[in-house]
Structures are given as structure tokens and as C-alpha cells.
Amino acid sequence: MKVSPAETESVLRLLAATLRRIASLSRDVEIGKLLFRPHPDSWSANDILAHLRACADVWGKSIAEMIILDHPKLRYLSPRSWIRKTDYLELEFRGSLKAFTDQRRDLLRALKGLAIEDWSRAATFTATTRGREQTVFSYACRIAEHERKHCDQIEAVLKFASAPKSGVQRSARR
16 A cells, blocks of 8 residues: 555644644633533543553554554454543543643654654454455544544544533533
């Protein structure tokens, strides 16, 4: 799979935009609103950020291995499984955002240093419903698209949290 410089620049912009968007959405937002869940079974902004961090851990590690190793076979690890091994859901939002930001800057630095042909470095993932080939570029795109959807979700939750109370149950932190 050939990747163009325009495509790589686009995905780098999207990956950087996640940081700006979450920072902007959460700026000056009180802690209670960051922990607010519209429904008992839904996620708060803090929960969503924890999920994004788990995804960044798992998928970022896969990208690093694709960069370092020649066509590795990697066992797929679900970010939802990984998060249970962390304390991300219990962490305070601003500290978690700082850690996510630092991690993202490292990923962006690694990706920006790649030659265009290195974006096509691949791995075969096992322990999925089907073995699948992924490249550095396809995983970077996956991260960017996934994060865009969750940023939309953070925005919606925070709008709901800021709406005048209308009988909506405000959930306590897990």
C-alpha cells in the first residue's frame, strides 16, 4: 500500500487535533461536569479520556513495533481489556490529559520522523476474529477516526452536563 505525503500530513494533523480539541472542550470545566454521566450506563468525559488513553497505549505500542520490527506477528490486545489493568478510570481528568498529551507528542514525533515508505510497514495481528494485516498508516488512521468520534462524545456529554437540570439523574463517580 503506497501512502502519499499529503495523506500522512493529514493524519498527523488529525492526531494533533485530538489534543487541542479535548483541551478546548475541557478548559475551565469543573470536575463534577467531567465526571458527569448522562445515564448510569454511559461514560463521563473522564471515562472517555481513560478509554482513549488505553487505546493509545495498545495501538501506539503496535505502531512502535511495526516501525522497529520487520513485519511482526502481533497478538491483538483489546483496549477494553487493557484498561482493566490500569488505574486510568480512577485518575483525575487534568493529570490524565497531561499524560495523554505527553504520550501523543511522542507518537507524533515518531511518525513525523518516518520516511514515506515506512508508513507502509506492516504487521499481522493474531487473536482476532480473523488474522489481519495493518500498516503504520492504517493504524494511525484508525486512531484518528476513533478519537474524532470520542471527541464528539465528550462534547455531547459536557453540553448535557452544562444544560439546566431537568430531572436528569446526575450519576456519582464509580
